[in-house]
Amino acid sequence: MLLLFITLCSAVSLTELGYWNGVKRVRREFPYLENNVYLDYTASGLHQVSQLKDFYYDVSKKLYGNAHSISPSSINTDTVVKQMRKRILKYFNANPKEYDVIFTSGATEALKIVGENFPFTPASVFLYLLQNHNSVLGIREYASNANATWGYFTEEDPEQQWRSVLDKLNKLQTTNVTHHLIAFPGEDNFNGAKFPLDWICKINSLSNNKHKFHVLLDAAALVPSAKLDLTKYHPDFVSISFYKMFGFPTGVGCLIVKKEVAKELKISYFGGGTVVMAAADRDWKVFPDYLPPKYEAGTLNFLGILGLKHAFNHFPNIDIIHKHTYALTRVLFTELNKLTYSNGTKAIEIYGNHNHSTYENQGPIVTFNILNSKYKYNGVFPKHVPLLTVNEFLAKKNIHVRVGCTCNPGSCLNSLNVTSLAAAAVTNPNTPVDTTLEGKQYGAIRVSIGYPTTIGDIRKFIRAIKEFIKMVE
Ligand SMILES: Cc1ncc(COP(=O)(O)O)c(C=O)c1O
The missing domain is CATH 3.90.1150.10 (Aspartate Aminotransferase, domain 1)
Known part of the structure; x- marks a missing residue:
């Protein structure tokens, strides 16, 4: 048969x-x-039905509350969220010393966080592969707002295209270090073509003491059917939607981000959870020194994150x-x-x-x-x-x-x-x-x-x- x-x-x-x-x-x-x-x-x-049964069993037996307190229900949630950050890094073979996980509602929010907080200046360049999802193309709005230059590159000899951009940048008189962003998808969500992950290393190696090139890998379409090994490849940012892998939970994704690069990101908003304390009557706020919460505004989809645990358990x-x-x-x-x-x-x-x-x-x-x-x-x-x-x-x-x-x-x-x-x-x-x-x-x-x-x-x-x-x- x-x-x-x-x-x-x-x-x-x-x-x-x-x-x-x-x-x-x-x-x-x-x-x-x-x-x-x-x-x-x-x-x-x-x-899978068993994945939902396990989830149902879990929430029927155990109390999960909002993580922002020290009650037992809150601690249960906090523990699961911490476990899932570790589990995601482990699944993608990412070194926890090198990477962190910021939970988002999906790949789009992960990409938006990069765009919103990337340190674009008028001397920066945002380049993306022609074959990107709209959610990547939209980052050019942030680049434009910062008066940075944006444009696309094509699959044919991309190295030559990046190098020609670098040559132009090297001719500019700049005193500060300038950050540039290059984005491409692991897999084209229109026709399924995949792009070489060794571009990541090639892009990173363009960096010199004046110009830092960062890679944004949109892995949303790639990871439901292929392995992404973050020990082999080291993109600076990776966007993921978990429902594309597991079907359930919906509304949970993440941005996997290099800790070192996250230090260069701006913070363009603060809200519930992202600040330790803020004043209402003047511009005073204290951010946590732990990375993910700085970009996780509002209460996390904590039951969704719990759902991830059971989803990973059942994923072949x-x-x-x-x-x-x-x-x-x-x-x-x-x-x-x-x-x-x-x-x-x-x-x-x-x-x-x-x-x-x-x-x-x-x-x-x-x-x-x-x-x-x-x-x-x-x-x-x-x-x-x-x-x-x-x-x-x-x-x-x-x-x-x-x-x-x-x-x-x-x-x-x-x-x-x-x-x-x-x-x-x-x-x-x-x-x-x-x-x-x-x-x-x-x-x-x-x-x-x-x-x-x-x-x-x-x-x-x-x-x-x-x-x-x-x-x-
Ligand atoms: C390659 C790629 N990037 C980004 C997205 C956006 O994902 P979401 O709608 O889950 O935020 C998709 C969704 O189809 C996608 O295929």
Whole structure:
């Protein structure tokens, strides 16, 4: 049964490809998946029932209160929060002497904290890879407010692009040390392409006694299916959303930050929990000398953080997840890639690095558009079948995918080979999903695979797409 049902490589079985046979057993943990084909794991992971049972048992037996006091319920919470900071560092193999964990509501808040508090000056530069999530692009608002320079770099020879920025900076007359920020995602959340983590070391090594280059790694899309080893790579900031790994808890993420670099951050706000004491009648406040609380304003989502404990306990081994999701991605890509219309024309246009994919350069996402059978649709000549039509067809079959640009305009427009000027010409606050861009769809269909995905899910998805292609022909 597990023999690969495609001609990916005739002699290779799914198991040899990395498929995890244990998924069959684990799938019992997701009874709500019955009659559903969920393929939207980059949007959100899914929780196991036992994980919630353990959480329920925990909160039924033990009293957890607000951490800001010394009552037993408060101490229970404080203990769990401390344990979870350690556990997160341990999971990512981060040295607690080097890194700290700031709890946030998700990756976006983690990125916002970096932007809000980074010591941008008019001499600073904020550079980001073209293929970043909007939540990274938004940091340029903070850079602009500080009159810093911002811009993007591309995948082609990025070192040369960073060096040319450094050369220009070296020519400036500056007396103070200037801090610069370079951001990239571990995995592109639009098409699943992965970016080399050895960029981190290369960026750090640009630093000299006048210019310090800091790396912001947005790991939100990477860590649900791949290991991030912070002993091997040393980014200055890492953003994470835990629901993308575990499904539950939602509303908990973190910023993993280098302690040394945190000393350079500003404090642009104080509020509940971030100050030891403040005066109401004059500008006086005392901050704690312990890092995370300085940036954790308000009461933490402490039951959510407790939920993390049970989530980690149930999360399968990440190397198994990595291989399993990669194997299914290969199957899905290969099957979709060979679909044609009856006249022999290609039916699917796929984005990402699948044509030369490895574990290192492609995550478990297959993003594609369905090509118009005669490159002719509704009397005009758009290239793709409308996303809305595909989405509605799949939704009726309880197949869950994401369509659109998935909050990653750089990657989306780059994949579609459309300029942002063309996008700007058709975008308004209520742009519908079926808007076209030079005859192409404004986005694509993103299928993302998680550890609970089975070969059965992939088969059902491929069957549905075959049926759709027949229907539109
Ligand atoms: C790469 C990447 N960065 C950031 C985010 C934002 O995460 P959140 O909405 O959980 O804050 C996402 C969410 O899809 C993402 O995929």
